[in-house]
Each structure stands twice: as C-alpha cells, then as structure tokens.
Amino acid sequence: MKRILTAVSIMLFITAGMVSNATAAEALKIGIVDLFRALNESEAGKKAKTDLEILIKSKQTAIDEKGKKLETLKGELEKQTAIISAEARKVKEEELERLARDFQRVVADSQAEVKKKEGELTGGIVKNLRDVINKIAQEEGYSLILERAEGLVLYSAKPLDITDRVIKKHNEPKTGKK
Incomplete structure (x- = not known):
C-alpha cells in the first residue's frame, strides 16, 4: 500500500510539473532578428556601405598605381638584364625590392x-x-529574441521574424536629437 501511495505521489508531482511547464511555454514569446539584413537594409547601414565602398575604391586606386609602377620596373629590369652592368642591375633590383x-x-x-x-561605421x-x-x-x-545569422536558429516560422519592424523603427527620424 505504501508503494502505491508513493507511486501515485510521484505521478502527481510529475504531472503537476508538466502542467506548469506547459503554462510557462505558452507565456514565452520568441522573436527572430536577422541583424545582418537589418544592418544592410537600414538607411544608416546603406549610407555606411556607400561610404565604405568609396574608401575601398580610393584605396584600390592607390594599390593599382603602386602595382603598375612595380610591374613596369620589373619589366624594365627583365628587358635590360643583358645590356646593363651588374652594378646598375643591382641598383634596379634594390629599387624593385623597395617598391615591392x-x-x-x-x-x-x-x-x-x-x-x-x-x-567605426557599423559599430554605432x-x-x-x-x-x-x-x-x-x-x-x-517578447521573452526572447534570437539572432538568425549566428547559426542559432535553424528554422523559424515567418511570423517570428521581426527584422522588418526593427528596420522600420530604426529608420524612423529620431526626435529630440541634434
């Protein structure tokens, strides 16, 4: 009889735990945000991307100029190897190494x-x-909002994704700020 009473008590305890967990799960509201997409599609993110592309183009131009100069000197050295003196070749090789x-x-x-x-641009x-x-x-x-791009979310229903709302709210003009 004591065993039956203990078994029934344990079953009641487990059942009560399941009911309270089910209630807690129903109260849990979860959202998903794709922070990468929000960054790229927000107005500030688009401007930052444009600014960064301008910087990259200017840097690429400088790199291309240095590369052309290096290739030109290398070509000259290859053409003149047979006709210039060892000392002149050494000077050109040193200049080539310096340019490299x-x-x-x-x-x-x-x-x-x-x-x-x-x-700097994206941090803020x-x-x-x-x-x-x-x-x-x-x-x-919301009880929990997960980041989609970090690989934590393998699947989510579309209604859980709040990325569009985040982008819209982020793009709203800020009042009271200069």
Whole structure:
C-alpha cells in the first residue's frame, strides 16, 4: 500500500510539473532578428556601405598605381638584364625590392584602414539596432529574441521574424536629437 501511495505521489508531482511547464511555454514569446539584413537594409547601414565602398575604391586606386609602377620596373629590369652592368642591375633590383615592400605595406595599411573604418561605421549602427530590438521586445512583451545569422536558429516560422519592424523603427527620424 505504501508503494502505491508513493507511486501515485510521484505521478502527481510529475504531472503537476508538466502542467506548469506547459503554462510557462505558452507565456514565452520568441522573436527572430536577422541583424545582418537589418544592418544592410537600414538607411544608416546603406549610407555606411556607400561610404565604405568609396574608401575601398580610393584605396584600390592607390594599390593599382603602386602595382603598375612595380610591374613596369620589373619589366624594365627583365628587358635590360643583358645590356646593363651588374652594378646598375643591382641598383634596379634594390629599387624593385623597395617598391615591392612599399606595395605590400600599402596593401596591408589599406586593408587595416578599411577594416577600422568598417568597425567605426557599423559599430554605432549595430548598437542602435540592438537598442531598437530591446525597445520592441519590451513594448511587445517578447521573452526572447534570437539572432538568425549566428547559426542559432535553424528554422523559424515567418511570423517570428521581426527584422522588418526593427528596420522600420530604426529608420524612423529620431526626435529630440541634434
């Protein structure tokens, strides 16, 4: 009899736990945001992308000029190898090495500058997007908002995706700010 009473008690305890978990799950409101898409489709994100493309083009122009100069000198050296003295060839080879190092430095510096500028341009936008997401979550009673691009979400129903609302709210003019 004691065993039956214990078994019934355990079953009641488990059943009560399941009921409370089901109630908690119903109260859970989940949203999904594609932060990458929000960044690329927001007005501020589009402007940042344009600014970054302008910087990349200017850096690419400088890199192309250095590359052409390097190739020209290399071609001259190859053509003149048989007709110039060893000393003149050595001077040209040293100049070629110097230009090659300068070219590599320009490429590395350009990449670093573009990466830094990208961080500067997008960092503030991402922070603002996160603020908008937090505001939407609080206003609409979300318990959890997941980021789609991080690989955490393998599938979600379309109604869970709030990315369009985040973009719209982020694009709204900010009142009270200069």
